[in-house]
Amino acid sequence: MDVQNPKLLLTLLAEAAVCAGTGIWLLPKLVFFLKTHGVTRLNYNGELIPTGAGMLFGVLILIYWIVGIRTLSLFTLSLCVITVLGWLDDTVGDRTTKGFHGHWRKLVKQGVWTTGMMKAAGTSIVALILTLGMQHTWVYSVLCWFVIVLCTNVINLLDLRPGRALKCSFGLWLVLFIFGNIYTPQAAEIWIPTLISAVLLYREDVQGRLMLGDTGANAFGFALGTAYAFYAPAWLLCVAAVILVSLQWTAERSSITVWIERLPLLRWLDRLGRTP
Template identity: 35%
Template structure:
């Protein structure tokens, strides 16, 4: 990583964190958390602003990886906007894919349906950039991005869960990068890991929420990284696992399942505050 890239990351982080803090104070962007405490609710916006500052610069700089940086930029910007829309205007009376699309079938457009439809279009756009004319790669990338974004969003019900899952996914991808000696390919992922490390103490400690803004953004970026780093067979395996997770979450309560299993409950309480 060059000195210029270090400076770019530093500037992006300062911009993202500073702008988010100002917006939170200026417009009192706080919500009640699971304990009923009013805390900042869009901390994840810092990643959207910082990441797109960095990815946008790298994209405009051109080079062999410009299409990949464009995919990161589009994914982060799009999912960030959709998540922010849901954070600010979301209707929590309807939940799950089935709930949102049942409402849509009855003529009621929920913010969740907007996010699902918009996320699908965004995933197709980013997948097209990554596929670069390869139909199979396009399909895999689009599926990975959409499923990763929604999966991390499903986990963001308690402090720390979403970002912990992001760290696990990023660590697995880093191992793959190290084994093929292509750590330079992971620059964009490392940017996301850096911002996640800054936000994690606040999120896990119940001092701020990353919100749908952050959960969708981190998930989408993780999906882009997986589509760039993993071989096609492993991408297909991950997609199958994520689809299974989506269906499972439609029928079960994740929090109740975790609380009912001593091992999962113990791990969950180490991830973030629960009281």
């Protein structure tokens, strides 16, 4: 961020304040809406709680765009598409079909487009459109596309326990803030509404009072993947790709939860802040 431009800093702070204030006001109303309209799901403890609360992120990204009087960016439009696809999966999706292979088999063998397969296809197309305009070699652009798609899915796969997806997201954002070129107005368009939404949702999520749902987990993953694709150095992007592939492979072959439970530090971090 250009610290020599106080007007820019004040503008971004004002926009962030409006975005945060709107989110604080909107969150309880969104939770009430989800409850009264039956947008709920049993969590891992068998408790029925609201899901799809990540819709807050989709709303706040639009608020941030409106307040800043910006031209509608490709990222903002793309995130809205991802949010809508996630919302469809939360509300009308088939919960019996699991994993990419499960959705793929259903498409190939039965000719059925599950909402999960629609998400995968939609994310791939949107990520492709985003990366087509990058001024890089085609190999690097493919790597960026790969990271966006995988990050969108992996953060969603982590959303099986309270707070897990957001904790992982916070950690990856911290790494990007340390090593990435993230301090620009263009990058701020991604991380300001993303982190405000994540912080507002975190307490309710980690205490098991709501779920991000595919609506939120996919959107947070997409924003994170896009930020890495555009603002991470090449070496960090490669490291992120390896980590994402490993998590995807673990989820498909066994269980991320089992893997976390075997490692004391990860188990402690996973349970941190969670209501017993």
